[in-house]
Amino acid sequence: MQTLLRKSLFVAGLALGAAVIGQNASGQNTDAGSDDTVHWQSVIGIVQANNVVGSGTGAVTGAPGPWSALDGHVNVDLTRGKIDFYVRGLVLAGGNAIGTPGTVLQVKGTLVCDTDGSASVGKNSVLVDTPLVELSDEGDARFSGNVGQLPTVCTSEPDIAFLIRVGAGKWIANGTVLR
Numbered sequence: 001m002q003t004l005l006r007k008s009l010f011v012a013g014l015a016l017g018a019a020v021i022g023q024n025a026s027g028q029n030t031d032a033g034s035d036d037t038v039h040w041q042s043v044i045g046i047v048q049a050n051n052v053v054g055s056g057t058g059a060v061t062g063a064p065g066p067w068s069a070l071d072g073h074v075n076v077d078l079t080r081g082k083i084d085f086y087v088r089g090l091v092l093a094g095g096n097a098i099g100t101p102g103t104v105l106q107v108k109g110t111l112v113c114d115t116d117g118s119a120s121v122g123k124n125s126v127l128v129d130t131p132l133v134e135l136s137d138e139g140d141a142r143f144s145g146n147v148g149q150l151p152t153v154c155t156s157e158p159d160i161a162f163l164i165r166v167g168a169g170k171w172i173a174n175g176t177v178l179r
Contacts, residue, residue, distance in 0.1 A: 037077050039178070040178055041073060041177040042073060042177060043071070043073065043074065045093060046062045048062065049062060053171065054127070055115065058124045058126055061169075063172045064170075069091075072085065072087035073085070078155045081128075083144075083145065084143070085175075088139070089140070090107070090135065100139075106133060107166060108131065109165075110163045110171070111128040111154065112126075113127075113154035113157060118157070118159075119156065119157050126154065129165075130143045
């Protein structure tokens with residue numbers, strides 16, 4: 001009986017060890033060793049009109065009306081300056097053009113680093129934009145590319161946000177569930 005108990009405990013210990021190792025391995029970024037990657041699990045449209053994200057000269061004002069999105073995700077490699085974002089079904093959630101992108105033909109991704117401006121003397125957030133990409137008639141947009149070396153504040157400050165903005169600068173969607 002003791003032998004069976006020892007074997008059971010040994011197998012359980014091995015299984016627990018494998019689970020912990022597997023969990024740690026899945027949490028690591030295997031992309032050439034970069035550990036400074038942030039992910040937003042989904043993208044949603046702006047709910048509160050004219051909402052402001054960021055501080056000082058890095059403040060971004062939201063659109064005057066609500067937008068919705070069906071799905072999306074964002075990945076940012078802070079070390080390499082690589083941004084990947086995808087949004088699906090980004091459309092107006094009110095007004096006469098409800099359910100369509102209206103007159104918005106292009107969008108850009110914007111990383112808002114140091115949203116509260118605490119790292120700068122002037123209390124300014126830092127904005128990093130992707131180039132404009134097409135927003136389809138169904139509200140789909142995708143960007144994958146390098147935006148260059150990111151400012152240090154993007155890795156030194158924990159308060160960071162991702163917005164999707166129209167060419168004129170108003171934000172209409174944001175990344176949610178940062179991990």
